[in-house]
Amino acid sequence: MTQQISAALPQYHDDEATRLMCGYAYLNTAFTDAVLQDLVSERLRAHGLPLGIDLVALVRHARVARRLHAIRDALLTACLLVLLFALVAAFITLFGPENDLDERLSDCARLAAYGLLGATLVTFVAAVVCRRAARRVHRGKGTPREGAPAVRSRIEEELDERDETNVVPYGTSGEKERPFVGNGVRISETVWAGIEVGRPAQDDQGADLPMTPFSAADLHTRLIERLADTSGIEELRARNRLYVQGHQAHGLGAELLPDPLRRPRTHIDPALVEAGIAEKDRVMRTYLALDVVGAGGAYVVTMFVRARLSRTLLSWEVSAYVLPPLHAVFRVVSQLPRGRLEELWQLFGVTLSGLWKLLSRAPARLVRRGTQGVRNVWRLWWDRRRITHRKGHFDYGTVGSVRAWAADLERLDYLQQMDVLDTFQRLQQGVLLVTEQFLKDHNVDTSDFERARTLITHHSYTFKGAVVGQNIFGSGGTNVATGTVVGLPAASGAAAGGAMPPPAAKAGGTTG
Incomplete structure (x- = not known):
């Protein structure tokens, strides 16, 4: 209390x-x-x-x-x-x-x-x-x-619909094709240790309980329903999104491109989005996007998770990104x-x-x-x-976001660093807790889950480096103390997935 x-x-x-x-x-x-x-x-x-x-x-x-x-x-x-x-x-x-x-x-x-x-x-x-x-x-x-x-x-309707979109065509013209363009600086990209889900749980007398069949889509649905309460993040928004390579948008036909000479739709049949959860094709896959906008939009943490269920082995594909605050100008x-x-x-x-x-x-x-x-x-x-x-071979994909373009990779102070780290850990723990409860509800033996959780927690919390200190986000991510991103120039919104160069202006002036 x-x-x-x-x-x-x-x-x-x-x-x-x-x-x-x-x-x-x-x-x-x-x-x-x-x-x-x-x-x-x-x-x-x-x-x-x-x-x-x-x-x-x-x-x-x-x-x-x-x-x-x-x-x-x-x-x-x-x-x-x-x-x-x-x-x-x-x-x-x-x-x-x-x-x-x-x-x-x-x-x-x-x-x-x-x-x-x-x-x-x-x-x-x-x-x-x-x-x-x-x-x-x-x-x-x-x-x-x-x-x-x-x-x-029409313009306002299209822009408003972006908040609730369930499909994202992404541009593939960059050196490294990543579906999560415009989401900022990479914190972590990994696949968690697999969990054996083929053994039934046992009752108090040691008898096997009947397992309830489930799919990866069922697990995504449970996360959408329970993760906000489990993680304690009230501002969390969870939604399945189908990420499609922009030059393959025509593959979804009229569902995504009713008119090939206009912008793609922002909503498609939810059944197609759900089908993308189990999809292993390189062209389009569905991810559960967990968005957390903190401190009035000063930073944005997004975790993309995808359940990988192969026969009796369950694992999670996890990618986490952070958008730093706006540029100082x-x-x-x-x-x-x-x-x-x-x-x-x-x-x-x-x-x-x-x-x-x-x-x-x-x-x-x-x-x-x-x-x-x-x-x-x-x-x-x-x-x-x-x-x-x-005949449709055109890249309809987005190349970034206005918010990412306006971000400054050097502007993430101590308080924001701690908020970002806390958010990431809460999301990670929430995914693990909801997954564990989901397996128990389906009478699945979770003894292997404890072993996997220990490995997941250890490797994720360290980010392959120290949790504290300058390299808080470790190898392959960003040094949030300096803004340096591996392979990307510092202080550039474009490095965070922006579509345009970072803004520049003299403080206090009306510029041309």
């Missing part, structure tokens, strides 16, 4: 990661464009999993932010044209007739001053609007998606000043430091946005032509 504590600690948003990413969309044009390109413009390949991020809210705010950035860039381009016109006029005046030279140069200087003043004013106002929008979505009382107008209903949103004087002082600094960069690159950004739509149409036409002429 626990004692009730009367005092209450401060409470924080449980969707902090979503708020930071939505707010950052207003502060960084490149990030905004990348989000919309990945989640809206891409029409054929599957979306990555949300992993604690409200993708609908992110797209809504990114759409609003893009409009604000477009207005800013159009006005800055007009100011730049005024400046260029003034410079050209001054140049012509210097080499033209000398009549009223001083007066004409004065007019050119005045025109240039107007252009520069206009650009300064546009930059300042844009910074005010964007920073206040970012602060509003981060500190607002409502949900992030309530703070921006809806986009096309996203903290700019939470550090926006509240006081008027501090805000004004910072706005002046941001305006003066970023004026030339925003002004000089405004035309390029406008052209890039204008041509991006043309490139998207051309790429869509070309991809659909490939699909039509090659």
Whole structure:
């Protein structure tokens, strides 16, 4: 029995990661464009999993932010044209007739001053609007998606369905084909020691009890029903997912691709998902995904388990991954000043430091946005032509997730390390306990289970290395003290399974 504590600690948003990413969309044009390109413009390949991020809210705010950035860039381009016109006029005046030279140069200087003043004013106002929008979505009382107008209903429906998807086509273009793209840094990949399940249990008199037949799918179902209570992890989400190689998506026919010229479905017949549990083919298999989003989305732990039942031997295939916190640049949103004087002082600094960069690159950004739509149409036409002429040999698989792209492998502090390790151990112990009880309920002798559990616990807890110390996740994983991943560059969201390069921006500024 626990004692009730009367005092209450401060409470924080449980969707902090979503708020930071939505707010950052207003502060960084490149990030905004990348989000919309990945989640809206891409029409054929599957979306990555949300992993604690409200993708609908992110797209809504990114759409609003893009409009604000477009207005800013159009006005800055007009100011730049005024400046260029003034410079050209001054140049012509210097080499033209000398009549009223001083007066004409004065007019050119005045025109240039107007252009520069206009650009300064546009930059300042844009910074005010964007920073206040970012602060509003981060500190607002409502949900992030309530703070921006809806986009096309079809897009929102597709993004919402990713939370409950039971099939994941994954891209196979990387050096190492792993179905769990976008889930972060590998903690562990192993197959647990096998358990003999062919002997019946005995009653108190030593007589054999009748064994109840079971399948690997039955064991998956029991885990879905009992694991949250057994492990004590309230936020655990367990779901069977069929992972399919993207270039083999056509193998499921209309169930996954009712229209080969559109994005794959997010839901298929549950019977097909269940059939994938016992599947041994290299093209598609079903895994039980155990997702735990911790600390408002600061980190995500995912364990993929798959029961391997071969005659009288049961073993578990286990892969565990962790998504570290968001990149440090996203903290700019939470550090926006509240006081008027501090805000004004910072706005002046941001305006003066970023004026030339925003002004000089405004035309390029406008052209890039204008041509991006043309490139998207051309790429869509070309991809659909490939699909039509090659009879479906096209990789529909996702190549990552927005959340993984935004992750920073160096940002996993002590508290988060301990939370991740605790979560992993709870999940592991929960799987073992539920498995043991499942076997007992089916009158299976579990004497061999104790031997296997000792081996599993020892090798998993050590991660082939020390549980404590710098190499907490051991060989083949990540050193969470330094962020170094074996075979992957540090501090890169792409290394964690992201689809795009990690974001970068000056702290406190509205960037182009």
